[in-house]
Amino acid sequence: MRANSKEQIIEAAGVVFERYGFKKTTMDDIAYAAGKGKSSLYYYFKNKEEVFEAVVAHEAEHLVNEINASINVSKPAVEKLRSYVNIRMKRFVQRGNLATALNDNFLATFSFIEKIRNNYRDIEIDMIGEIIKEGIEKNEFKPVDTNFIAEAILTCMIGFEVPLLTKSNATDESVEKINNVIDMFFYGICT
Known part of the structure; x- marks a missing residue:
């Protein structure tokens, strides 16, 4: 189940980064797009840079x-x-x-x-x-x-x-x- 959550975050983050760019995207934007709490993002990733790297x-x-x-x-x-x-x-x-x-x-x-x-x-x-x-x-x-x-x-x-x-x-x-x-x-x- 956790791998699925991480995959959901990566997929959602990809869409958000593509739409707003790296600079303007926030962890809140990614959490919202993934339908997750921000704490879920921080469970898998330390920061926005790690999310982008995964994407x-x-x-x-x-x-x-x-x-x-x-x-x-x-x-x-x-x-x-x-x-x-x-x-x-x-x-x-x-x-x-x-x-x-x-x-x-x-x-x-x-x-x-x-x-x-x-x-x-x-x-x-x-x-x-x-x-x-x-x-x-x-x-x-x-x-x-x-x-x-x-x-x-x-x-x-x-x-x-x-x-x-x-x-x-x-x-x-x-x-x-x-x-x-x-x-x-x-x-x-x-x-």
Whole structure:
């Protein structure tokens, strides 16, 4: 029952943080949205920062699961990478608390945000790296430094986040541009 209560708090807090932002959200707002007393929140979390960290971790877990479901099917590595990029970038356009944690400069002043950013970056590099390794093993890709290429691809995606977040109606165009960058990584720009 307690895990269910904690899950309810995290789900409700996610909605509240998304609506009001981290700065304006209070523990009272979260308690009200969860239908709990404030003491219930403090049973699970020390403060608003811990609640936000749990919300972001929850969203990251869902995103990773969604990506894994897409890339763990039998298809060429290039298509797995495209699936990864498309799911990730579309999720960032939808904004959410994970995107906020990774992109909001105000939040960068909190030490827990740096931890979230580093953890999620490591997860992404590992996921991209595994796709590249699989492509090398299946002779779809030339042998390359998988970690370097994974970091380069992630850097490209991060570079597109701000335009995507500010021009959410241009989602398909931005994803197409990212796919063009993927093509350049795999096929080069030479004819």
